[in-house]
Amino acid sequence: MITIERVSWDDPRGVVLRARMDDEMHERYGSSNGDEDPAISAERNRALAVDPSTVITSVLAIDESGEAVGHIAIRRLGDEVELKRLIVLTSARGKGAATALLDECERVGREVGAARLILQTGDKQPDAVALYEKTGWDRIPVYEPYIATMPWSFCFEKAL
Numbered sequence: 001m002i003t004i005e006r007v008s009w010d011d012p013r014g015v016v017l018r019a020r021m022d023d024e025m026h027e028r029y030g031s032s033n034g035d036e037d038p039a040i041s042a043e044r045n046r047a048l049a050v051d052p053s054t055v056i057t058s059v060l061a062i063d064e065s066g067e068a069v070g071h072i073a074i075r076r077l078g079d080e081v082e083l084k085r086l087i088v089l090t091s092a093r094g095k096g097a098a099t100a101l102l103d104e105c106e107r108v109g110r111e112v113g114a115a116r117l118i119l120q121t122g123d124k125q126p127d128a129v130a131l132y133e134k135t136g137w138d139r140i141p142v143y144e145p146y147i148a149t150m151p152w153s154f155c156f157e158k159a160l
Helices: 012-029 038-048 097-111 126-134
Strands: 003-007 055-062 068-077 080-088 116-122 138-140 153-159
Touching: 003 097, 012 055, 012 068, 012 080, 055 097, 068 097, 080 097, 097 116, 097 126, 116 126
Parallel strands: 080 116
Antiparallel strands: 003 055, 055 068, 068 080, 116 153, 138 153
16 A cells, blocks of 8 residues: 655655665666766756755655655746656555556646646656556657757656
């Protein structure tokens, strides 16, 4: 049984889960960009960064033992509402945590009056792409700030 808890961006459980996500993404995408122009790397880091002042809320998925096993943040990106930093621990995958997190994001989006939610993922995250497609998200063109620095991005929207 998964329960959902809305928390602040700096909740320590969310911080730990985001660090785990960073480790997983470094495994998938690599941690260095070799001979890439440092300006491009810096721009990519800026695009991926989350300014805490833009976060509407973070959401945790809590398992039956009380452990936080999943995280997602909902932030303002200009006039849009974007989902960031979705992670579910490997041990909890396939148990409904990701779907519960996405459902809660839809509730938050409606509460703040968003017409849609958007998100970005990458080509080395086929599990994420499958999740979004399974849960009714539609692919959209890559949007800023990801266009120039992450050509391998896949972006999605969900109309509310």
